Amino acid sequence: MNKRRSIIPGFGISMGITITILSIIVLIPLCSLVVFSAKLSFSEFVYTVTRPRVLSGYFVSISTAFVASLINVVMGLILAWILVRYDFKGKRFIDGIIELPFALPTAVAGISLTHLTTTNGWVGQIFYNLFGIRIAYTRIGITVALVFIGIPFVVRSVQPVLEKIDIQYEEAAFILGADAKTTFRKVIFPEILPAIISGFTLAFARSIGEYGSVVFIAGNTPYETEIAPLLIMSELQEYDYSAATSIALVMLGIAIVILSVNALAQSIVSKRVNGKA
Amino acid sequence: MKKKLLSLILIAALGASVVGCGSTSSASGIDSEEVPKSAGETIELTNVSYDPTRELYAAYNELFAKHYEEEFGQKVEITQSHGGSGKQALEVANGLEADVVTLALEGDVQVVADAGLIDDGFTSEFELDSSPYTSTIVFLVRSGNPKKIYDWNDLIREDVGVITPNPKTSGGAMWNYLSAWYYFEQQGQSEDEILDSIKKLYANVVVLDSGARGATTSFVENKQGDVLIAWENEAFLSLQEYPGEYEIVVPSVSILCQPTVAVVDEVAKKHGTADVAKEYLGYLYSDEAQEIEAQNFYRPSTKSIYDKYVFTADSNTITEIPADGKWINDNVNLTDINHFGGWAQARATHFADGANFDSIYEQ
Amino acid sequence: MNLRRENKVLKYVLITISFIFLGVFLLLPLIYIVITALKDGISGYINAVTDEYAIKAALLTIEATVFAVIVNTIFGIAAAWLITKYAFKGKKLLSTFIDLPVTVSPIIAGLIYVLTFGRQSSLYPILDSYGIQIIFAVPGIVLATIFVTFPFISRELIPVLTAQGTDEEEAAAIMGAGTATIFRKVTFPHIKWALLYGIVLCTARAMGEFGAVSVLSGHLRGKTNTLPLYIELLYQGYDFTGAFAASSILVVLAIVVLILRLVIEKRGQKELDLNK
Numbered sequence: 001m002n003k004r005r006s007i008i009p010g011f012g013i014s015m016g017i018t019i020t021i022l023s024i025i026v027l028i029p030l031c032s033l034v035v036f037s038a039k040l041s042f043s044e045f046v047y048t049v050t051r052p053r054v055l056s057g058y059f060v061s062i063s064t065a066f067v068a069s070l071i072n073v074v075m076g077l078i079l080a081w082i083l084v085r086y087d088f089k090g091k092r093f094i095d096g097i098i099e100l101p102f103a104l105p106t107a108v109a110g111i112s113l114t115h116l117t118t119t120n121g122w123v124g125q126i127f128y129n130l131f132g133i134r135i136a137y138t139r140i141g142i143t144v145a146l147v148f149i150g151i152p153f154v155v156r157s158v159q160p161v162l163e164k165i166d167i168q169y170e171e172a173a174f175i176l177g178a179d180a181k182t183t184f185r186k187v188i189f190p191e192i193l194p195a196i197i198s199g200f201t202l203a204f205a206r207s208i209g210e211y212g213s214v215v216f217i218a219g220n221t222p223y224e225t226e227i228a229p230l231l232i233m234s235e236l237q238e239y240d241y242s243a244a245t246s247i248a249l250v251m252l253g254i255a256i257v258i259l260s261v262n263a264l265a266q267s268i269v270s271k272r273v274n275g276k277a
Numbered sequence: 278m279k280k281k282l283l284s285l286i287l288i289a290a291l292g293a294s295v296v297g298c299g300s301t302s303s304a305s306g307i308d309s310e311e312v313p314k315s316a317g318e319t320i321e322l323t324n325v326s327y328d329p330t331r332e333l334y335a336a337y338n339e340l341f342a343k344h345y346e347e348e349f350g351q352k353v354e355i356t357q358s359h360g361g362s363g364k365q366a367l368e369v370a371n372g373l374e375a376d377v378v379t380l381a382l383e384g385d386v387q388v389v390a391d392a393g394l395i396d397d398g399f400t401s402e403f404e405l406d407s408s409p410y411t412s413t414i415v416f417l418v419r420s421g422n423p424k425k426i427y428d429w430n431d432l433i434r435e436d437v438g439v440i441t442p443n444p445k446t447s448g449g450a451m452w453n454y455l456s457a458w459y460y461f462e463q464q465g466q467s468e469d470e471i472l473d474s475i476k477k478l479y480a481n482v483v484v485l486d487s488g489a490r491g492a493t494t495s496f497v498e499n500k501q502g503d504v505l506i507a508w509e510n511e512a513f514l515s516l517q518e519y520p521g522e523y524e525i526v527v528p529s530v531s532i533l534c535q536p537t538v539a540v541v542d543e544v545a546k547k548h549g550t551a552d553v554a555k556e557y558l559g560y561l562y563s564d565e566a567q568e569i570e571a572q573n574f575y576r577p578s579t580k581s582i583y584d585k586y587v588f589t590a591d592s593n594t595i596t597e598i599p600a601d602g603k604w605i606n607d608n609v610n611l612t613d614i615n616h617f618g619g620w621a622q623a624r625a626t627h628f629a630d631g632a633n634f635d636s637i638y639e640q
Numbered sequence: 641m642n643l644r645r646e647n648k649v650l651k652y653v654l655i656t657i658s659f660i661f662l663g664v665f666l667l668l669p670l671i672y673i674v675i676t677a678l679k680d681g682i683s684g685y686i687n688a689v690t691d692e693y694a695i696k697a698a699l700l701t702i703e704a705t706v707f708a709v710i711v712n713t714i715f716g717i718a719a720a721w722l723i724t725k726y727a728f729k730g731k732k733l734l735s736t737f738i739d740l741p742v743t744v745s746p747i748i749a750g751l752i753y754v755l756t757f758g759r760q761s762s763l764y765p766i767l768d769s770y771g772i773q774i775i776f777a778v779p780g781i782v783l784a785t786i787f788v789t790f791p792f793i794s795r796e797l798i799p800v801l802t803a804q805g806t807d808e809e810e811a812a813a814i815m816g817a818g819t820a821t822i823f824r825k826v827t828f829p830h831i832k833w834a835l836l837y838g839i840v841l842c843t844a845r846a847m848g849e850f851g852a853v854s855v856l857s858g859h860l861r862g863k864t865n866t867l868p869l870y871i872e873l874l875y876q877g878y879d880f881t882g883a884f885a886a887s888s889i890l891v892v893l894a895i896v897v898l899i900l901r902l903v904i905e906k907r908g909q910k911e912l913d914l915n916k
């Protein structure tokens with residue numbers, strides 16, 4: 001357990017820069033969140049963040065974000081796979097537009113997705129006429145918007161790992177008589193699992209907090225399609241800072257929990273993989 | 278070679294950031310000059326307003342700039358900000374440097390005053406409770422009125438989809454809610470019965486947008502619901518933008534909405550714009566400005582101009598913008614906020630956390 | 641020889657699924673934007689994108705983006721270097737805090753700056769006495785933009801630096817090289833492609849930020865309206881053509897940035913191959 005200093009110089013300056021910028025941009029502002037919600041007593045705080053309307057807000061946000069992120073795991077895996085393993089026309093193009101959801105303002109995405117999925121939109125009318133399913137202004141609509149903003153996360157975390165997997169392992173597995181399914185399950189999957197988990201958690205966390213695209217498509221009906229970030233906004237409009245910051249604090253807590261779960265999962269998985277190797 | 282280029286870029290970036298930081302702070306320093314502007318210079322004025330007034334102030338600012346230059350020989354440039362009334366009030370209270378606020382209701386201006394930015398008695402600073410123009414709440418229905426919606430009691434029928442914004446986030450929506458309340462009260466319902474009717478009404482709401490403009494878009498562009506409860510000026514604007522597609526239905530009772538204007542004294546003092554700000558709001562009562570307000574479908578407060586735009590209605594449905602420009606239907610029983618005991622009282626009874634509006638959504 | 645059994649059916653099924661998925665979720669909204677933008681003809685489109693306020697909004701967006709990229713580049717390099725080259729207590733905590741901004745709701749991101757620098761904050765009188773306006777002014781917009789793109793560059797650099805290890809730097813240090821020299825000669829060549837990629841991502845995301853900026857911009861037309869906010873303004877003013885035309889500026893900027901990325905990647909690949 002001897003933690004000796006690295007001999008590489010520059011610890012001080014890099015630590016200095018990192019901590020300074022981190023404090024100004026992230027830590028100090030986040031502290032004001034705590035300060036403002038501390039204006040409520042503990043029981044008031046608990047009451048504020050557990051009102052039925054607020055609980056249903058968390059539930060709507062978390063459940064739709066979860067479903068959207070699952071969809072993104074499956075599609076992200078497929079996308080990463082075809083981008084790494086196959087050659088086909090339009091590959092560069094696909095590779096190029098994956099980050100589009102990052103670049104397109106969420107409001108623009110929200111507006112155009114809403115227009116497309118209302119009962120008389122291009123896509124919405126197909127679903128409405130054939131199956132009687134409404135997309136915009138329901139939880140399905142929220143999920144659609146969240147799938148959109150979450151696309152890049154899983155693809156971009158799995159893709160580089162998949163690229164690095166040595167084809168020899170797979171060939172060895174194949175020579176040893178494993179079929180494609182077994183090879184994928186036993187050889188490839190364990191390698192990319194940490195990347196999948198981290199892609200999923202990032203997409204999940206980002207989706208829970210998403211506001212810009214969702215407000216347009218959600219319909220915002222209390223108990224049905226009202227998301228947690230919207231509740232923060234409405235508390236603000238009522239000039240109730242402590243309530244708004246309390247809900248924000250809970251959401252921040254959720255984000256930290258998700259990140260920690262990810263960190264934990266990463267270390268467990270990497271231990272298991274390394275232990276086996 | 279490439280390496281050099283890259284490191285050059287990095288160094289340049291570093292340098293730019295240092296210089297840039299300096300310039301941003303100095304640039305923001307200019308904004309808060311404390312000396313009154315000298316003659317000849319362009320005066321900058323910031324007007325923070327609510328959502329539906331965009332068209333109105335675009336026209337009025339032009340008129341005012343012309344008037345001010347003729348009268349005082351100085352150019353005025355007005356910067357507009359629009360958004361949900363409550364949100365705008367909060368931002369001004371938080372430090373958004375508005376010289377004047379022109380908000381949807383007195384209660385929102387009060388928030389700015391409570392932050393210590395507006396001197397007491399702002400409602401008597403200008404005539405008529407500091408509301409140079411008023412509006413009311415009407416219904417917008419699809420052409421031909423397929424669902425036969427004529428009055429508030431039609432909105433609680435099970436087959437009707439209603440669009441109205443959330444009163445917790447939208448000033449206009451509070452007026453909507455209060456008008457509905459007044460109607461059921463006029464029907465002789467007890468408080469419990471009224472609550473029950475309001476509950477039915479909001480159960481019919483298909484999309485509860487966060488602002489008046491969002492609600493109009495849901496109804497008009499995205500074709501949601503059968504009826505939009507809207508500001509009169511918004512409804513007429515939709516009629517103008519989409520001729521033949523919509524009709525306005527004027528309900529039997531409604532509410533007199535009094536958008537309130539005020540000089541943000543502290544900010545104006547700091548900017549040295551107190552006089553021009555006062556002139557800006559005062560000129561809203563001039564005949565020229567009242568005309569512009571009427572043309573933008575706000576009810577002017579000057580009687581003679583108001584009368585110019587009134588028509589005697591034989592039905593409560595308006596299918597198109599009248600060719601003669603007479604659009605004000607005077608045949609409505611209008612209540613006002615005093616009926617609800619003023620804004621503080623109305624907020625506490627209806628819109629605060631756990632108050633009436635929350636209770637109708639409790640399961 | 642490639643021993644992998646190429647399952648043709650599987651291949652085409654997967655590719656088809658991908659095309660449909662991306663087609664519906666990414667391309668359709670884009671096509672919709674373009675078609676709506678051009679609804680009033682080319683001249684209408686040109687009028688909309690050359691509007692005085694549209695240009696001001698675009699310039700502000702570019703300004704905020706440039707600042708965000710610069711700050712995040714400095715931070716990203718310092719943080720990635722710190723995390724990968726040294727062992728110290730609290731490293732896990734530090735990297736969690738660095739990742740945090742991506743997962744924080746943009747609304748909260750805006751809110752925390754309003755709370756920190758707004759009139760009800762205890763910092764406000766001090767700032768005000770120096771005449772410094774942070775929120776509802778350009779600096780606030782820059783801060784919010786930095787926040788939402790905060791970890792983008794460090795996250796790209798950390799894996800690369802981890803893979804590279806510390807041996808080379810240690811060797812250089814033993815030979816007496818200083819920090820600057822080690823960084824420039826040893827570390828930088830390893831990370832430059834990852835760095836450029838991070839910058840591209842950061843740029844793309846910074847341009848499109850809406851939620852956080854909308855909370856603290858004040859929406860002053862021509863002063864603190866970024867392009868995404870300007871689009872919302874037009875949209876709510878029934879000017880759908882204008883809104884989508886302005887959106888198309890962002891779409892084009894985004895595509896330019898993404899193409900740039902592909903070019904960079906290709907260059908990097910070539911260089912890697914040469915080094916081998």
